[in-house]
Amino acid sequence: MIRVTVWHEYLPHEETSDVLAAYPEGLGTALADIYRGEEFSVHNAYFSESEQGLPERLLDQTDVLLWWGHGRHHLVEEITVNRVADRVRQGMGAIFLHSAHASKPFIRLMGTTCTLKWREAGEREHLWITSPTHPIAQGLGDCFSIPHEEMYGEYFDIPTPDDVVFVGWFQGGNVFRSGVTYTRGLGKVFYFQPGHETFPVYTQPEIKQVLQNAARWANPVFRKELSCPNEQNPREKINF
Amino acid sequence: MIRVTVWHEYLPHEETSDVLAAYPEGLGTALADIYRGEEFSVHNAYFSESEQGLPERLLDQTDVLLWWGHGRHHLVEEITVNRVADRVRQGMGAIFLHSAHASKPFIRLMGTTCTLKWREAGEREHLWITSPTHPIAQGLGDCFSIPHEEMYGEYFDIPTPDDVVFVGWFQGGNVFRSGVTYTRGLGKVFYFQPGHETFPVYTQPEIKQVLQNAARWANPVFRKELSCPNEQNPREKINF
Amino acid sequence: MIRVTVWHEYLPHEETSDVLAAYPEGLGTALADIYRGEEFSVHNAYFSESEQGLPERLLDQTDVLLWWGHGRHHLVEEITVNRVADRVRQGMGAIFLHSAHASKPFIRLMGTTCTLKWREAGEREHLWITSPTHPIAQGLGDCFSIPHEEMYGEYFDIPTPDDVVFVGWFQGGNVFRSGVTYTRGLGKVFYFQPGHETFPVYTQPEIKQVLQNAARWANPVFRKELSCPNEQNPREKINF
Amino acid sequence: MIRVTVWHEYLPHEETSDVLAAYPEGLGTALADIYRGEEFSVHNAYFSESEQGLPERLLDQTDVLLWWGHGRHHLVEEITVNRVADRVRQGMGAIFLHSAHASKPFIRLMGTTCTLKWREAGEREHLWITSPTHPIAQGLGDCFSIPHEEMYGEYFDIPTPDDVVFVGWFQGGNVFRSGVTYTRGLGKVFYFQPGHETFPVYTQPEIKQVLQNAARWANPVFRKELSCPNEQNPREKINF
Numbered sequence: 026m027i028r029v030t031v032w033h034e035y036l037p038h039e040e041t042s043d044v045l046a047a048y049p050e051g052l053g054t055a056l057a058d059i060y061r062g063e064e065f066s067v068h069n070a071y072f073s074e075s076e077q078g079l080p081e082r083l084l085d086q087t088d089v090l091l092w093w094g095h096g097r098h099h100l101v102e103e104i105t106v107n108r109v110a111d112r113v114r115q116g117m118g119a120i121f122l123h124s125a126h127a128s129k130p131f132i133r134l135m136g137t138t139c140t141l142k143w144r145e146a147g148e149r150e151h152l153w154i155t156s157p158t159h160p161i162a163q164g165l166g167d168c169f170s171i172p173h174e175e176m177y178g179e180y181f182d183i184p185t186p187d188d189v190v191f192v193g194w195f196q197g198g199n200v201f202r203s204g205v206t207y208t209r210g211l212g213k214v215f216y217f218q219p220g221h222e223t224f225p226v227y228t229q230p231e232i233k234q235v236l237q238n239a240a241r242w243a244n245p246v247f248r249k250e251l252s253c254p255n256e257q258n259p260r261e262k263i264n265f
Numbered sequence: 266m267i268r269v270t271v272w273h274e275y276l277p278h279e280e281t282s283d284v285l286a287a288y289p290e291g292l293g294t295a296l297a298d299i300y301r302g303e304e305f306s307v308h309n310a311y312f313s314e315s316e317q318g319l320p321e322r323l324l325d326q327t328d329v330l331l332w333w334g335h336g337r338h339h340l341v342e343e344i345t346v347n348r349v350a351d352r353v354r355q356g357m358g359a360i361f362l363h364s365a366h367a368s369k370p371f372i373r374l375m376g377t378t379c380t381l382k383w384r385e386a387g388e389r390e391h392l393w394i395t396s397p398t399h400p401i402a403q404g405l406g407d408c409f410s411i412p413h414e415e416m417y418g419e420y421f422d423i424p425t426p427d428d429v430v431f432v433g434w435f436q437g438g439n440v441f442r443s444g445v446t447y448t449r450g451l452g453k454v455f456y457f458q459p460g461h462e463t464f465p466v467y468t469q470p471e472i473k474q475v476l477q478n479a480a481r482w483a484n485p486v487f488r489k490e491l492s493c494p495n496e497q498n499p500r501e502k503i504n505f
Numbered sequence: 506m507i508r509v510t511v512w513h514e515y516l517p518h519e520e521t522s523d524v525l526a527a528y529p530e531g532l533g534t535a536l537a538d539i540y541r542g543e544e545f546s547v548h549n550a551y552f553s554e555s556e557q558g559l560p561e562r563l564l565d566q567t568d569v570l571l572w573w574g575h576g577r578h579h580l581v582e583e584i585t586v587n588r589v590a591d592r593v594r595q596g597m598g599a600i601f602l603h604s605a606h607a608s609k610p611f612i613r614l615m616g617t618t619c620t621l622k623w624r625e626a627g628e629r630e631h632l633w634i635t636s637p638t639h640p641i642a643q644g645l646g647d648c649f650s651i652p653h654e655e656m657y658g659e660y661f662d663i664p665t666p667d668d669v670v671f672v673g674w675f676q677g678g679n680v681f682r683s684g685v686t687y688t689r690g691l692g693k694v695f696y697f698q699p700g701h702e703t704f705p706v707y708t709q710p711e712i713k714q715v716l717q718n719a720a721r722w723a724n725p726v727f728r729k730e731l732s733c734p735n736e737q738n739p740r741e742k743i744n745f
Numbered sequence: 746m747i748r749v750t751v752w753h754e755y756l757p758h759e760e761t762s763d764v765l766a767a768y769p770e771g772l773g774t775a776l777a778d779i780y781r782g783e784e785f786s787v788h789n790a791y792f793s794e795s796e797q798g799l800p801e802r803l804l805d806q807t808d809v810l811l812w813w814g815h816g817r818h819h820l821v822e823e824i825t826v827n828r829v830a831d832r833v834r835q836g837m838g839a840i841f842l843h844s845a846h847a848s849k850p851f852i853r854l855m856g857t858t859c860t861l862k863w864r865e866a867g868e869r870e871h872l873w874i875t876s877p878t879h880p881i882a883q884g885l886g887d888c889f890s891i892p893h894e895e896m897y898g899e900y901f902d903i904p905t906p907d908d909v910v911f912v913g914w915f916q917g918g919n920v921f922r923s924g925v926t927y928t929r930g931l932g933k934v935f936y937f938q939p940g941h942e943t944f945p946v947y948t949q950p951e952i953k954q955v956l957q958n959a960a961r962w963a964n965p966v967f968r969k970e971l972s973c974p975n976e977q978n979p980r981e982k983i984n985f
Binding site: 391397407419421425428433434435439440 | 874875901918
């Protein structure tokens, strides 16, 4: 059983009417709904909860953390950022969604600005699979489409990904590395572009498939705190 | 002319007698001496100076920053870390030396713990070239050796490098990715393992060659502050 | 001076009228014209010449080889394929253009099928820069467009590139890794998608800029035949 | 059940006495013995069999192919090389062992010379894990050692690996990327350095663990012949 925690900045009653039109129960709930079923257990965490929703005891029981944020990026405290980044380095999986490209934990794990071009025109996106045997791409054919999505375009300032799983095409003429993977310490990180809050993207079957695949892929291989051990006793005798 | 700034944590008179035995003028001076000559201009910056040695007006005139630190990692302030990391993302080159693997700016740019194994036994290191056509490897043959060096060993917790230029062999049985490169935004980053403060490693011709090559390689292609532009006017008409 | 050899399958008089409409002097001539000027010397080589246009003595004097082929891929002999691939491994740069994705030397150097989707509809392509500091991307801004081009689309079966310099957007809804780089032995390889034979793509200033940049980038660092040396005398004494 | 085929150049009775001293039943048999048990089914294929041991009907039923060869590299025919390389591109896993670095199918899949340094001194090798969460590295701690092994040393002329799982340390002062992974089309490829024919390396528990892990990892995600489809009907209407 993969234990998924969905972190969202707004409780359902804090969402705007635009968002509730797309997601009547709130965006956090819609994301959690993707992980109903025997294979996963899922928990919702919110910014306004104690310790910004992510106390150590919750992270102890989280295999994969999903992060969706936009309006409250600047309010996420250093202690929260470090707690999340450290856990990833110790093996916890992390999936950063849409505007979480600009979240502090993602930037902390990438080391770059994670800036990009954007346009809110509700245009069509085609997502092409560029790593067909990657676990995250299974069950999707060679392309799938989203009817209305905010455009995110290159140049996307990220480190060279381990794998580019999806490249997105937008009606207005832009392209984007819409699904990219990284390893950070013992943890796996997936950034996935789709998911503007006013379109019901996370109810689309292909998107659910990607996010379920991603949680399976990001599930920890093992967990451990990495340190700097002094190896006083060498494997080989040192002669001069 | 490539403008090099050498940042070191200790002024010459702050160094211990062990270090002064290897580097009579101090480690910072020895590093700056590598960049004497027509091709470079070099400046020494120290932790104890104003703004921890790295005010904006200095970074404005720095093409490539060398960073050597160990004892004062924890004293480097967030404002300094961010100033350095931001400049790298805007195009400034950065060379992190030896124990700077654990410096805050390097960790900020990598996103990992940057932990490793270590042993102070003064053992021999052979550095093998694994990217023979990389600009940093030119003029070195296929291997060179350091008579006495602190051992740094795998697992080195870094992201997958763009290029592994050198792999180090240590007498006691360890190996290490001793020279690795990264791109972060518009800036190039080189981490180089050799340079324990009590051995005169930086006076060795091959090491000087590597560090001169690295400064040439890391010299900015261009500099710019990356941002998130709203592209309201698409290249193509958006029809529904 | 960078010595460029442009290999093309058809002599000017062998070209079809469609091609001559776009390139009155032939495609090979148009490609060579990109390298007029002090920085380069250029030579045209053709399939129908002796040794399929690429004798050893010509490759001895070639720094960077451009390859454009389509109709005669199957006629290129093993001896020619091996001669080209071996030279690249020894340091010669190679630029494979458009339908040369399916040429034998490119497949030999990649190890994959190099297959892709395609469509001849003369649609518009926008090429987005995804590696802004790469030498091949200099002088181009963040995007440039080709008015009419054959569509090449993902999945493009290539190994993970060292760098993806350009991602292409096509009107019909496809994306493509339109400019990708590799290292093979001591040689650098660039594949560039644009250049359908019936559109005057190679007369466009941005395309010329890319191809000049690419020749500078692919110019050999050094040349040498790699072998499997027996190192009978170890650097360290072997005790049991 | 993962169907493993072990290809070896010599039938047990063709092996020299040196090899039989290390592997009394022959090297091919020893390799097959690693895959006894419920999780795998294993078949031995030999050079001297019909179609050089690898007819299409056998490859149809092979999930992962192990290749050990040295003395008969030059006798492997083009038709065999192409049959193996094509199958890998269609999804079959491939594990190339020790001197198979110089085998024709490995070179065909890599595109480089795959040359390296070597020395037969029976020296000790320590294999350090540099990708601790890679499936091939599980169950091995952070390092394991081989008492006697032929030295293979850098520079190893291979493309930049997807992952470097092991870096080897040799007593005589050399290092080597001893375990590297690639994707070629839909197939996964693992090269593993250990396994000189006169030392019983393949009977060592850690080596067996690596090779079982590798077969699990290389097991096809899916299989398909990649081609170049003409997409005449675009996803988007093309207007001029």
